[in-house]
Structures are given as structure tokens and as C-alpha cells.
Amino acid sequence: MAGRVVRRAFKYRFYPTAVQAEQLARTFGCTRYVYNRALAERSRAWLQEQRRVTYADTSKMLTGWKRDPETAWLAEPSKGPLQESLRQLQGAFDRFWRGQSRYPKFKKKGQSKESATYFSNCFTRGGQIRLAKQSEPLDIRWSRPLPEGAVPSQVTVSRNARGQYHISILVEDVIPELEPADRVVGLDAGITSLYTLSTGEKIANPRHERTDRERLAKAQRALAKKQKGSRNRAKARLKVAKIHGRIADRRRDYLHTLSTRLVRENQVIAIEDLSVRNMVKNRSLSRAISDAGWSEFRSMLEYKADWYGRRLVVIDRFHPSSKTCSACGEVASAMPLNVREWTCRCGAVHDRDVNAARNILAVGLTVAACGDGVRPPRT
Numbered sequence: 001m002a003g004r005v006v007r008r009a010f011k012y013r014f015y016p017t018a019v020q021a022e023q024l025a026r027t028f029g030c031t032r033y034v035y036n037r038a039l040a041e042r043s044r045a046w047l048q049e050q051r052r053v054t055y056a057d058t059s060k061m062l063t064g065w066k067r068d069p070e071t072a073w074l075a076e077p078s079k080g081p082l083q084e085s086l087r088q089l090q091g092a093f094d095r096f097w098r099g100q101s102r103y104p105k106f107k108k109k110g111q112s113k114e115s116a117t118y119f120s121n122c123f124t125r126g127g128q129i130r131l132a133k134q135s136e137p138l139d140i141r142w143s144r145p146l147p148e149g150a151v152p153s154q155v156t157v158s159r160n161a162r163g164q165y166h167i168s169i170l171v172e173d174v175i176p177e178l179e180p181a182d183r184v185v186g187l188d189a190g191i192t193s194l195y196t197l198s199t200g201e202k203i204a205n206p207r208h209e210r211t212d213r214e215r216l217a218k219a220q221r222a223l224a225k226k227q228k229g230s231r232n233r234a235k236a237r238l239k240v241a242k243i244h245g246r247i248a249d250r251r252r253d254y255l256h257t258l259s260t261r262l263v264r265e266n267q268v269i270a271i272e273d274l275s276v277r278n279m280v281k282n283r284s285l286s287r288a289i290s291d292a293g294w295s296e297f298r299s300m301l302e303y304k305a306d307w308y309g310r311r312l313v314v315i316d317r318f319h320p321s322s323k324t325c326s327a328c329g330e331v332a333s334a335m336p337l338n339v340r341e342w343t344c345r346c347g348a349v350h351d352r353d354v355n356a357a358r359n360i361l362a363v364g365l366t367v368a369a370c371g372d373g374v375r376p377p378r379t
């Protein structure tokens with residue numbers, strides 16, 4: 001079958017033996033140490049000498065640290081994960097220099113996710129995966145099969161705050177081609193519902209999320225009451241982490257299903273560029289936005305649209321999509337957040353979110369027709 005070859009990650013739970021768990025803990029500690037020390041060196045060089053340290057520089061430093069008797073333990077784990085840690089730091093700086101993120105932060109034990117990445121020369125596979133410097137293969141729960149004949153190019157093992165281990169396996173996969181779709185859709189990130197489509201369909205929050213949130217709030221209150229440093233506090237913190245993780249897992253599954261459906265059904269999908277950083281200042285919206293996992297959803301739409309030959313149009317967030325009548329184009333003077341339904345002077349009765357989604361679609365189609373770089377006029 002025809003299709004496109006893409007790199008795709010498959011994630012599974014695994015259960016390490018006591019020996020593997022101990023060795024992984026040491027490897028995670030080493031990757032964190034290398035990341036933090038290289039970050040400190042980069043910051044120092046810049047602050048004191050206005051000198052930029054490159055990835056190659058930090059790689060040389062790492063060789064030195066391994067020879068230093070004080071940090072000779074860095075020579076113990078496989079070298080792949082340590083190099084990858086330096087590469088991740090390089091990526092963090094690249095994003096910082098491009099103005100896409102803040103200055104890189106130190107990784108803290110127990111607070112940052114623990115992980116280590118191995119390239120194909122650092123693990124073996126033959127139906128099983130065995131990491132470098134480990135004698136036994138990992139006990140992986142293969143919840144879904146890897147694509148047939150897929151050759152993993154890298155694996156990342158991680159341990160989350162809940163104490164669960166995962167392995168993410170990167171392989172090349174063939175994405176089957178889809179027939180062109182004749183539908184188009186606009187999407188409004190909502191407040192009362194998760195998303196509203198220009199077709200009038202409202203996408204509710206995932207099932208269980210409300211009950212999970214109530215449980216989370218309760219667990220957080222319990223945690224706040226526990227004495228610092230006590231065993232009970234540690235237990236309470238684990239409980240909070242578990243609920244948090246469950247909410248995130250369920251939401252991700254939900255968004256995956258939704259994004260796949262939208263991309264399959266529609267040739268063009270128009271969304272708004274919600275600049276989360278600016279909108280979080282508005283507290284009434286902040287929860288709705290973080291809940292909706294907008295940026296995660298947007299990136300799912302982006303790569304799936306790319307896989308399947310669909311067009312995702314991201315429109316200017318200053319376009320007054322809520323205030324413009326999608327029937328006649330008239331712009332209402334004000335539209336407070338509590339107004340859910342309104343009637344335009346032309347007589348059209350609008351559901352606030354459906355109207356916004358229709359406007360987003362209209363602008364998106366203009367952009368799609370005019371090509372990139374052309375913006376519709378602002379009214």
C-alpha cells in the first residue's frame with residue numbers, strides 16, 4: 001500500500017528487576033548531573049565571559065569529568081544517555097535563543113521526569129529489548145504491537161512521579177494514504193465545552209475528568225495538612241501525583257481519538273492561535289485553557305495533518321471571532337465571556353462558540369485559498 005514513512009514513538013510500561021531499577025536510578029542520576037553541570041558551565045561562560053558554549057564543548061567537558069577521580073562514577077553508565085542529555089540541553093538553548101522558551105532550568109531530583117535515551121548502538125533487540133550494560137532484557141508489556149519489520153532507532157526509558165516505568169520506542173512507520181476529504185471544519189477552544197466545531201457539534205470534556213478533579217482537590221488539601229518531611233506527606237504526595245497522572249493520561253487518549261477523527265474527516269481544519277502565555281493572565285480562562293491541553297492538541301493536529309496530507313490553518317488570535325456575526329459580518333462592540341447566546345442586528349441568533357468556530361473556519365479557508373503569508377483584513 002502507498003503511504004508515507006514517518007518516525008513514530010510507541011510507548012509501553014515495563015517492570016524492571018531490582019537490579020535494573022537500581023542501575024536505572026544511577027543512570028538517571030548521571031544524566032541529571034551531566035545536564036545540570038553543563039547548564040552551569042554554559043551559564044558561567046556567558047555571564048563571566050560572554051562566551052557561548054556549544055554542544056561539542058560540553059561533550060569534551062564530559063570526557064574530562066569522567067577522567068576526574070571525583071566524578072569518575074560518570075564512566076559507569078552507558079555513554080549514550082549522557083550524550084543525549086547534552087543534546088537535550090542544546091535543544092533547550094536553541095529554543096531559548098529562538099525566543100520560544102525561557103532560559104533552561106536545572107533538573108531537580110524527584111521533580112523533573114527521570115529519563116535516559118539510548119541509541120541503536122546502546123540496546124539490542126530480537127523480539128526483546130536489552131539496554132547497554134544490563135544483562136537481562138526489559139520486561140515490557142506489549143500493549144500494542146510494533147509495526148511489522150520496524151527497526152527501532154532509539155529508545156527512551158523513564159520513571160514518572162508515580163514510580164511507573166515506561167519505554168518509548170522510536171521506529172519508522174508507514175502511514176497509509178487517505179483519500180482527500182470533502183469536508184472542512186473550524187474549531188473554537190471553549191470554556192463551557194472543550195471544543196466547539198463549526199458544524200455545531202460540541203465536544204465535552206473527557207468523561208471522569210470532573211470526578212478526578214474533585215479527587216485531586218481533596219488529595220491536595222490532604223497533602224497541605226501533612227507535616228513536612230513526614231512519611232505521611234510522602235504518601236500524600238504520591239497520591240496527588242497518581243491522580244494528576246491519571247487525568248493527563250485520560251485526556252491524552254481522548255485528544256488522540258478526537259484529533260485522528262477530525263483529521264480523517266476534514267481536508268482543512270482551522271484553529272485559532274491561542275497564545276497561552278498571554279491568556280493565562282486572565283484567571284477565569286486559565287483553568288479552562290490548561291484543562292483543554294490546547295498546545296498538546298494543536299501539536300497532535302499538526303503532525304497528523306502532515307501525515308495524512310490535510311491542511312491545518314492556524315489563524316491570527318486577534319481576529320475578533322466571537323464578536324463577528326458569521327451570517328452578515330457585522331462586528332458587535334463588546335462580547336463579555338458570560339454571554340453564551342446573542343442575536344445580531346441582521347436577525348441571526350448565535351450560539352457564541354458555534355459562531356466563533358464558523359468565523360475561524362471562514363478566515364481559515366481564506367488563508368488556505370490565498371496561500372501562506374496572506375492575512376485576511378482585520379475589520
Ligand SMILES: [Zn+2]
Nearest residue numbers: 325328344346
Ligand atoms: Zn448579523
